[in-house]
Amino acid sequence: MDPELALLVNAIISGLLLGSLYAAAAAGLAISFGMLDIVNIAHPALVVLGAFAVVVVSGGLGLDPLLSAVLLAPGFWLLGAGIYTAYHHFFERRGDQALHGLAFFFGVMFIIEVGLVMVFGADQRYVDPSYASITYYFGDIDLPLRMLVPGASALATIGALALYLRTTFTGRAIAAVAQDPEALRLLAIDPVRIKRFAFGISVALAGLAGGALVVVQPIDPWSGHVFIGRVFAIVIMGGMASLSGCVLAALAFGVAENVTAAFYGPSWSPAVAFGALLLVLAFRPQGLFGRAA
Amino acid sequence: MTVKTEAALRPRPALPAGHIAFWGGAALLCLALVAGFRVLDNEYAWFAGYFILQYVLLATAWNILGGYAGYVNFGAAGFLAVGAYTTVALRKAFGLDLLPCIAAAACIGGLLGLGTGWLALRLKGVYFAIATLSLAVLLHTIVVNWSFVGGSRGAYVLRPASIPPFVSYGEYLFVVMLVLAVIGVGIARGIEGSRLGMGLAALRDDERAAEAAGVPTLRLKLVATTLSGALMAVAGAPLSHYTGYLNPEAAFGLAFSVNAIAMPLIGGAGTWFGPVIGAVLLASLQQAATVTISSAANLMIVGVVLVIFAAAAPRGIVGLIRGGRHR
Amino acid sequence: MSGEILLRAEGVGKRFGGFVALNGIDLEVRAGERLGLIGPNGSGKSTFVNCLGGSFPAHEGRFIFDGKPMAGLAPHRRGHLGLARTFQLPRPFNSLSVLENVTVPLLFGPARETSPAEARARAMACLEQVELAGRAAQHPRELTQVDLRRLEIARAIALRPRLLVADEAMAGLSHTEVAQMLELLFRLNAAGTTIIMIEHVMRAVREFSQRLVVFVAGNKIADGDPNEVLAMQDVEEAYLGR
Numbered sequence: 001m002d003p004e005l006a007l008l009v010n011a012i013i014s015g016l017l018l019g020s021l022y023a024a025a026a027a028g029l030a031i032s033f034g035m036l037d038i039v040n041i042a043h044p045a046l047v048v049l050g051a052f053a054v055v056v057v058s059g060g061l062g063l064d065p066l067l068s069a070v071l072l073a074p075g076f077w078l079l080g081a082g083i084y085t086a087y088h089h090f091f092e093r094r095g096d097q098a099l100h101g102l103a104f105f106f107g108v109m110f111i112i113e114v115g116l117v118m119v120f121g122a123d124q125r126y127v128d129p130s131y132a133s134i135t136y137y138f139g140d141i142d143l144p145l146r147m148l149v150p151g152a153s154a155l156a157t158i159g160a161l162a163l164y165l166r167t168t169f170t171g172r173a174i175a176a177v178a179q180d181p182e183a184l185r186l187l188a189i190d191p192v193r194i195k196r197f198a199f200g201i202s203v204a205l206a207g208l209a210g211g212a213l214v215v216v217q218p219i220d221p222w223s224g225h226v227f228i229g230r231v232f233a234i235v236i237m238g239g240m241a242s243l244s245g246c247v248l249a250a251l252a253f254g255v256a257e258n259v260t261a262a263f264y265g266p267s268w269s270p271a272v273a274f275g276a277l278l279l280v281l282a283f284r285p286q287g288l289f290g291r292a293a
Numbered sequence: 294m295t296v297k298t299e300a301a302l303r304p305r306p307a308l309p310a311g312h313i314a315f316w317g318g319a320a321l322l323c324l325a326l327v328a329g330f331r332v333l334d335n336e337y338a339w340f341a342g343y344f345i346l347q348y349v350l351l352a353t354a355w356n357i358l359g360g361y362a363g364y365v366n367f368g369a370a371g372f373l374a375v376g377a378y379t380t381v382a383l384r385k386a387f388g389l390d391l392l393p394c395i396a397a398a399a400c401i402g403g404l405l406g407l408g409t410g411w412l413a414l415r416l417k418g419v420y421f422a423i424a425t426l427s428l429a430v431l432l433h434t435i436v437v438n439w440s441f442v443g444g445s446r447g448a449y450v451l452r453p454a455s456i457p458p459f460v461s462y463g464e465y466l467f468v469v470m471l472v473l474a475v476i477g478v479g480i481a482r483g484i485e486g487s488r489l490g491m492g493l494a495a496l497r498d499d500e501r502a503a504e505a506a507g508v509p510t511l512r513l514k515l516v517a518t519t520l521s522g523a524l525m526a527v528a529g530a531p532l533s534h535y536t537g538y539l540n541p542e543a544a545f546g547l548a549f550s551v552n553a554i555a556m557p558l559i560g561g562a563g564t565w566f567g568p569v570i571g572a573v574l575l576a577s578l579q580q581a582a583t584v585t586i587s588s589a590a591n592l593m594i595v596g597v598v599l600v601i602f603a604a605a606a607p608r609g610i611v612g613l614i615r616g617g618r619h620r
Numbered sequence: 621m622s623g624e625i626l627l628r629a630e631g632v633g634k635r636f637g638g639f640v641a642l643n644g645i646d647l648e649v650r651a652g653e654r655l656g657l658i659g660p661n662g663s664g665k666s667t668f669v670n671c672l673g674g675s676f677p678a679h680e681g682r683f684i685f686d687g688k689p690m691a692g693l694a695p696h697r698r699g700h701l702g703l704a705r706t707f708q709l710p711r712p713f714n715s716l717s718v719l720e721n722v723t724v725p726l727l728f729g730p731a732r733e734t735s736p737a738e739a740r741a742r743a744m745a746c747l748e749q750v751e752l753a754g755r756a757a758q759h760p761r762e763l764t765q766v767d768l769r770r771l772e773i774a775r776a777i778a779l780r781p782r783l784l785v786a787d788e789a790m791a792g793l794s795h796t797e798v799a800q801m802l803e804l805l806f807r808l809n810a811a812g813t814t815i816i817m818i819e820h821v822m823r824a825v826r827e828f829s830q831r832l833v834v835f836v837a838g839n840k841i842a843d844g845d846p847n848e849v850l851a852m853q854d855v856e857e858a859y860l861g862r
Contacts, residue, residue, distance in 0.1 A: 039419045090604040102365060102422070103558045103603040106551060110596030117589040225547060229430050232423045267445065271434035274427040281416055281424045488727045488736075495713045495724045502711035504695035505673060505704070506725040507779055511694065563715070 006140035011262035012255055017147035019254025023247045024154035024212045025227055026234040027161065028205030033232070034240035036195050036202075037178045038087065039102055042109035044224035044231060046203055049112050050076060050210020051219045055125045065127040066153055069211025073204040080203025083108065084196045109224070116221035126218035150212035155247065157208060161201075162243045174198040175241065229270075233277040315482060319475045327468060331460070339463030343535055345576040346470040347528050350477045351549065352556035352568035354524030357481055359554070360562035361490060362517045363497030364413055365422040369525055369553030371429030374436065374544035376402055376526030381442045381533050384450065391469065391534055398530035399523045406522020410515040417500070426550075433545045447540025450533040466531055477524050482565040484520075493517055494563075525553075548592065552576070555599045561609025570610050623651030626814050627672075627783055631681035634667050634838075641667040643838040644681065649783070649816065654809050656829030656846065657818045660858055663835040665818050666708060669785050673705050674698050686782065700730040704781035708788045710768035712760035712775075719756040721771060722746050725778040743778060750774045750804060766797045773804065783814045790821045798824055826850070834858070 025047050032040045040046075050069065058068040091101040129149075136143040165171035173184055177194045184191045213219060234253055238245030256276065257269040330338050351369060358364050366372075376398035383389045383397055412424045437445045452462055459465040484490045495503040496510045504510050533539040552575060560571025575595060582591035606613050627649040634642040642664045649655055659665050671678040674695040683690040685703055693701075713721050722743035727736075747753040750770040760768065769789050776784055786805060790798050802824055809815050819825045825832065825846070832849040834842040836858045842849045849855060 033419075039422075086604075099359070099363070099365060099562065100558070100603040100607045102419070103554060103599055106554060107596045107598075107600035107603060110551065110592050111600065114589050114593035114596060118593070122589075229423075229426050233427065236420065236423060267437050268434060270430050271438075274430045274434075277427045278412075278424060278431065281420060281427070282412060491716070491720065491724055491727055494715055498713040498715055499711045501675060501695075502707065502713065502775075503724070504675075505699060505707070506775055507696045507699035507729040508724060509694070509696045509728065 007262055008259065009141055011259045013141060013143070014147065015255030015258030016251055017144075017151045017254070018258055019251035020151035020154050020247075021147075021209075021212055021216055022227075022230060022234055022254055023158060023250035024150075024205070024209035026231040026238075026246050026250055027154075027158045027243060028202035028209065029231050030235050030238065030241065030243055030246040031174070031202040031205070032199055034235050034238075034242070034246070035175060035178055036198055038084075038092075038195075038199065039105065040199075040202070041102065041105040041228065042112060043202070043206055044227035045109040045112040046076070046079075046206035047210045047213060047227065048219055048221065048224040049116065050207035051214040051223070052116055052120060052125065052210070052221075053207065054211040054214050055127055055219075058127055065129055065215050066150065066211050069208050072207050072211075076207030077200040077204040080200040080206075081196050083203065084199035087199075088192060088195070113221050113224065120221065122220060122222075124218040124220045125214070127214050129215060132215065147216055150215045154209065154212050157205070158243055158247060161205070165243070170194070170197070174201075178241075229274060229277075233273065237277065237280050316479065319479070323471055323475060326471065327464075330464070330467070336461060336463050339461065339467040340535070341580050343463070343467050343470050343531075344580055345573055346467070346474045347532075347535075348552055348556060348572040348576040349569055350470070350474040350528040351525060351553050352560070352572040353474070353477045353481050353565070354521050354528060355553040356557040356562060356565075356568045357484065357524070358517045358521035360557050360564070360567070361484060361493040361497065362514060364514070364518070365419075365554070366409070366425045366521070367422045367550055367554075368425035368427075368429030370545045370547065370549035371425070371432045372402055372405065372522050372525035373529030373532070373549050374429075374541070375405055375432060376529030377532040377539055377544045378436055378442055379526065380530050381448050381450065381539055384533075385441065385448070391531055395469075395473070395527055395530040398526040402526020403519045403523035405526070406519040407515060409522060410518030413514050413518055414511060429545065429550070433541055436541045436544070443540065445541060447538055447543075448533070449538050452534050452537060462534075466535055469531060473527055477527070478565060478569060480520065480524070481568075485565050489513065489516065497563075551592075551595060552579075555595050557609075559598060559602045559609055561611030564609075564611045567609050567611045574610075623653070625649070626651040626653075626686060628684040629668075629672075629681065630684065632668070632671060632678045632683065633680035634664075634671055634676075634678050640838050642671065642678070645835075645838075645840050647833065647840065647843070649814060651782070651814055652809070652812065653814050654805075654828055654830045655814075655816045656825040656832045657816055657835065658820070658822075658825055658832065659835035662837075663858075664838040665835055666787060667838075668835070669705055669787055669818065672698075672785065673703065696728070699725070699779050699781075702730070702780070702782035703785075704776035704779045704783070705785040706769070706772040706776050706787055706789055708791070710760075710765075710772050712763075712768060712771055714760050716759075717756065718752060718758050718760065718763070718771060719743055719747065721760065722774050722778050725775055729779045731780070743774075746774045746778045749777065749807075751800075766793055766801075769793070769801065770804075773808075777808060777813070781813060783816065784808065785816045785818065787818045788820065789817070790819055790824050793821075802828060 025044065029040065029043045032038045032043065050072065053072050054065050054068045057063065057072060058065040087101060087104065091104060131145040131149055134145045165175055173189055173194050177184060177191050177198070184194065230253065234249045235246055238249035253273050256272050260272040261269040330342060351373060355366060355369055358366055379398040379401050380391065380394040383394050409425060409428065413421050416424055436442065442448055455461050456465045459468065492508045492513045495506065495508050496513060500510055529544070532544065536543065556571035556575050557568040559575060560569065561567025575598070578594055579591040582594055602609060625648050629645050629647040632642055632645045645668060657665055670676055672683055674693055685701060688701065690698060713724065719740070723739050726739040726742050744753060744756060747756055750773050752767060752770045752774055755763065755767060760771065763771065773786065773789065790801055793801060798821060805815055805817065805828060817825060817828055829846045831844065832846040833840060834849060834855050841854050841858070842852055
């Protein structure tokens with residue numbers, strides 16, 4: 001293969017793998033921010049919290065990191081339900097979520113991150129599952145399992161979630177809760193309970209994404225920062241409440257970043273993605289893959 | 294028309310101080326601060342004081358857009374860094390002194406603010422906030438790749454040992470920032486009592502109702518974003534002289550963005566005095582924490598205080614003092 | 621009653637996606653007139669007001685107000701030209717006092733040379749007109765529903781409008797409150813303000829309107845004398861039958 005072409009194809013493929021990791025990190029936000037209208041700026045910090053929990057559990061019990069993440073998911077669900085309860089009590093109920101709710105999550109983000117620094121120190125942590133060093137080669141194209149396994153698991157999880165939201169009664173109630181809480185009340189469903197349940201799911205997803213993240217790369221307590229802009233950008237580009245849009249946007253983001261990095265150097269890659277986001281915000285606020293509001 | 298009579302329209306005036314009382318008081322306070330620090334005769338005190346004053350200006354600037362108009366800017370660090378790098382670039386290109394660089398930073402920050410304002414015409418609420426965050430990342434990337442100002446390695450700034458009549462360069466920087474902060478607070482206070490302030494409050498509460506009531510929301514938003522951007526850049530303009538060395542990590546530090554939001558909220562967003570209290574309190578706390586504990590601890594403090602205030606005292610310290618029933 | 625034509629809508633159409641909210645509406649309103657506009661929910665009444673006020677552009681047609689085409693004018697410019705509206709759900713400025721709420725349109729309105737002291741006095745006069753002067757220092761959150769609707773009207777008349785569109789100003793009010801609100805609108809009209817009343821409270825519309833216009837599914841299906849219009853077969857079907 002022509003080396004330029006090989007570079008491009010490799011960049012696209014590793015971009016898709018990176019993108020599925022982004023999708024994992026953004027899917028929870030598509031629920032909280034996209035569907036429930038809760039601007040959880042602490043979501044990336046929760047992902048990192050998940051990664052640290054996975055490091056501890058998989059290291060302590062000698063389990064596979066992705067399996068550990070699944071075992072930890074109920075705990076993260078509880079954490080999310082707790083955060084939502086506080087958020088609802090202090091902000092949503094008072095109609096005060098815009099500025100102060102945002103500040104609340106900003107504060108939560110810092111408490112999580114600094115808490116991690118205080119417990120684990122500022123050093124990087126990583127896990128080393130058995131498949132991490134295996135890479136498949138197809139001609140000039142590399143497929144490292146370290147990227148492929150978490151990426152594929154992430155996409156499978158999101159697929160299962162999308163199916164759940166589409167087919168079950170509760171799932172459809174979640175999709176409807178932000179648009180029409182009154183309609184839910186008429187069906188004798190408490191919108192607050194639905195939102196608490198859904199927010200729990202979004203935080204559980206953050207925990208799972210943390211498991212995927214730590215398989216791919218070493219993490220430190222501040223790793224979440226590089227994701228804040230990206231995950232919000234992805235959810236907005238994906239059309240907010242759409243999981244499929246979120247996945248498409250995440251893949252596009254990953255490919256755009258990686259191709260730029262391959263050809264112009266990694267220091268330019270954020271500019272491409274965020275430049276794209278600014279353009280989307282300025283000219284098509286309803287998202288690239290969303291429907292007109 | 295005078296600001297004073299207009300302020301009289303408000304049932305609860307923004308702290309009972311007239312125009313003359315404010316500027317007179319500010320001048321006295323400045324003199325007292327400088328005199329007090331000279332008595333202390335500690336070079337570190339000037340630097341600690343500068344650190345706090347820079348946040349007073351940054352928080353006040355953020356408040357003009359975030360507190361008065363209700364548009365949350367997540368990218369304060371980007372504006373601050375633009376100011377800082379304006380100084381670095383102009384100094385390197387033309388050997389300009391600090392003061393003209395500050396003026397240039399105000400212009401460039403204002404232009405950038407105007408551009409952000411264009412976004413604010415189309416984007417509401419959280420979309421605007423995310424857009425400002427993206428803008429900061431974009432600027433960061435550009436600076437990292439701009440080798441003229443040192444790229445990711447950063448740039449050293451040689452500063453004179455002292456500038457007469459100041460005893461040290463630290464004192465000079467302190468006084469410069471003190472004057473800038475007083476001007477910034479004065480501008481914010483002027484807006485609050487004026488027609489502009491009333492219009493911004495109306496559009497913050499309900500943009501459509503404001504339009505229907507004849508408020509030119511578009512123009513007011515542009516004025517607010519421009520002023521806010523200019524003042525944030527000014528807050529950053531002397532940064533390279535303060536640290537002696539500037540790299541993108543320091544200039545675009547997330548602590549700036551977070552503090553710019555946390556300080557007005559804790560002090561009381563939407564009032565001129567709120568950001569001042571918030572900045573003095575939080576910045577002093579962080580200075581103390583950096584010296585005595587660790588830099589991680591100071592962010593923990595900001596986080597905890599922010600959560601407590603957002604939940605329990607949404608109108609900030611100013612709101613607690615006034616004890617108003619209204620929110 | 622029959623003054624010159626103050627507002628003319630020419631073939632105004634508005635779509636949301638595939639949904640036709642307004643379908644080529646023609647309408648003339650004369651200066652000094654009291655016009656009632658009725659129609660079932662979703663018939664396009666509020667869309668019509670929003671297009672007129674400039675909240676969003678119409679896809680087709682145009683409005684001519686006081687001889688001037690309104691296309692492309694920002695909402696606040698329309699306010700300055702003498703076009704005021706109230707909102708279906710009151711939208712007060714919650715951080716401002718009742719008096720300040722009414723001061724805003726005076727500070728930014730057509731006569732923005734007004735000094736602050738004058739603006740305050742004028743605002744007080746507007747509040748007196750709607751019998752809200754006693755609550756000038758209070759905040760909107762402390763007001764009852766009827767007082768919030770009065771505040772909406774006070775804020776609208778502070779623009780000294782030539783045309784006032786009262787969008788469901790009576791919804792949720794008691795019998796006596798409706799009567800008070802009607803009296804207020806009659807008074808404003810007698811002082812020279814043209815009024816379009818959009819309303820579901822039939823008793824009020826019948827009493828108030830000199831002329832009645834009916835929208836159904838984005839179309840104007842009737843326009844004429846209130847009693848005749850209300851007796852029409854189509855109108856009755858739109859409201860009662862299905």
